[in-house]
Amino acid sequence: xxxxxxxxxxxxxxxxxxxxxxxxxxxxxxxxxxxxxxxxxxxxxxxxxxxxxxxxxxxxxxxxxxxxxxxxxxxxxxxxxxxxxxxxxxxxxxxxxxxxxxxxxxxxxxxxxxxxxxxxxxxxxxxxxxxxxxxxxxxxxxxxxxxxxxxxxxxxxxxxxxxxxxxxxxxxxxxxxxxxxxxxxxxxxxxxxxxxxxxxx
Amino acid sequence: xxxxxxxxxxxxxxxxxxxxxxxxxxxxxxxxxxxxxxxxxxxxxxxxxxxxxxxxxxxxxxxxxxxxxxxxxxxxxxxxxxxxxxxxxxxxxxxxxxxxxxxxxxxxxxxxxxxxxxxxxxxxxxxxxxxxxxxxxxxxxxxxxxxxxxxxxxxxxxxxxxxxxxxxxxxxxxxxxxxxxxxxxxxxxxxxxxxxx
Numbered sequence: 001x002x003x004x005x006x007x008x009x010x011x012x013x014x015x016x017x018x019x020x021x022x023x024x025x026x027x028x029x030x031x032x033x034x035x036x037x038x039x040x041x042x043x044x045x046x047x048x049x050x051x052x053x054x055x056x057x058x059x060x061x062x063x064x065x066x067x068x069x070x071x072x073x074x075x076x077x078x079x080x081x082x083x084x085x086x087x088x089x090x091x092x093x094x095x096x097x098x099x100x101x102x103x104x105x106x107x108x109x110x111x112x113x114x115x116x117x118x119x120x121x122x123x124x125x126x127x128x129x130x131x132x133x134x135x136x137x138x139x140x141x142x143x144x145x146x147x148x149x150x151x152x153x154x155x156x157x158x159x160x161x162x163x164x165x166x167x168x169x170x171x172x173x174x175x176x177x178x179x180x181x182x183x184x185x186x187x188x189x190x191x192x193x194x195x196x197x198x199x200x201x
Numbered sequence: 202x203x204x205x206x207x208x209x210x211x212x213x214x215x216x217x218x219x220x221x222x223x224x225x226x227x228x229x230x231x232x233x234x235x236x237x238x239x240x241x242x243x244x245x246x247x248x249x250x251x252x253x254x255x256x257x258x259x260x261x262x263x264x265x266x267x268x269x270x271x272x273x274x275x276x277x278x279x280x281x282x283x284x285x286x287x288x289x290x291x292x293x294x295x296x297x298x299x300x301x302x303x304x305x306x307x308x309x310x311x312x313x314x315x316x317x318x319x320x321x322x323x324x325x326x327x328x329x330x331x332x333x334x335x336x337x338x339x340x341x342x343x344x345x346x347x348x349x350x351x352x353x354x355x356x357x358x359x360x361x362x363x364x365x366x367x368x369x370x371x372x373x374x375x376x377x378x379x380x381x382x383x384x385x386x387x388x389x390x391x392x393x394x395x396x397x398x
Contacts, residue, residue: 052215052219055215055218056215057212057215059212060212060213060215060216063216064215064216064219067216067219067220067223068219068223070223071222071223071226071227074227074230075226075227075230078227078230078231078233078234078238079230079234081234081238081241082233082234082237082238082241083234083237085238085241085242085245089245173326173327176326177325177326
């Protein structure tokens with residue numbers, strides 16, 4: 001397994017890749033959908049790229065990676081439009097944007113191009129799940145503190161009737177706007193680093 | 202030199218093959234989903250049209266439509282026993298504070314507003330987004346207004362000496378919505394007969 005060298009700025013790329021994912025995740029449900037879409041795209045792309053990695057000339061790897069990720073994102077977008085139209089309307093442009101997500105491209109270039117499908121899959125499954133959890137968490141936090149409820153958009157779920165949990169009326173509406181996503185993400189990272197530091201000391 | 206050129210050509214083959222496979226996958230996915238997507242779009246459009254067309258009609262409103270290039274919108278004509286009842290302009294777009302606002306406007310044949318609904322807006326939360334029917338009932342201010350009962354100068358927010366509340370803190374969004382509705386009414390008055398043919 002290839003481990004990226006310590007000096008690489010892959011942490012930064014992961015955080016940059018997270019930004020478009022959390023932008024529209026204003027509720028728990030949108031967070032789950034966005035995170036799960038990203039996870040699906042990562043898995044499909046990883047398997048496709050690493051199974052044809054032997055035929056990919058190094059100087060053209062980026063173009064091929066882009067073609068593959070665009071293909072799977074288009075398929076996902078079409079199926080979302082067909083079977084979950086309301087959610088697709090909410091997420092809008094951020095689903096097609098997954099194709100150019102720097103995190104997706106990074107994991108394809110660093111793992112999929114150099115490992116067998118199984119090895120690449122196990123490696124990126126962990127990171128993909130982490131991404132999924134972070135996006136879901138940001139969505140839930142923004143919904144709780146931004147509008148004082150949870151699952152408020154459960155009506156978007158086809159066929160399932162869950163009533164929302166409402167705690168208080170209103171909240172910090174700043175969290176519901178796009179900058180709120182970045183604030184939430186930043187606070188999460190700060191909290192994570194604090195825990196890490198406690199653990200190492 | 203020739204060797205080099207040949208190499209480059211060979212290395213392009215995988216790109217073409219992968220692109221071709223990608224095209225096929227997207228083509229199949231499109232075939233599988235396109236009917237359902239059309240149905241979804243149809244259902245969403247119908248829901249919005251019915252929200253701004255409370256009058257009785259007996260024609261297939263969704264398919265009785267005409268594109269208007271001048272306003273880059275579509276009109277859906279409502280008729281009852283071949284009489285013209287009214288029509289719906291959808292989508293009517295205008296610039297909001299930082300992004301486009303899209304709405305549907307329903308007019309009776311006489312040119313009276315019978316309903317305005319926001320289809321899409323990205324205005325500031327708690328300020329400009331109160332133009333949306335989901336957040337406040339400001340949009341209902343338009344109901345029953347027409348060019349006859351509301352003067353030219355009254356089509357403005359109260360700050361500009363008009364008759365519409367300006368939603369404190371957010372003057373731009375309501376102002377643009379009012380202008381867009383007014384423009385639609387003006388257009389309707391001039392072109393009314395051609396719109397129903």
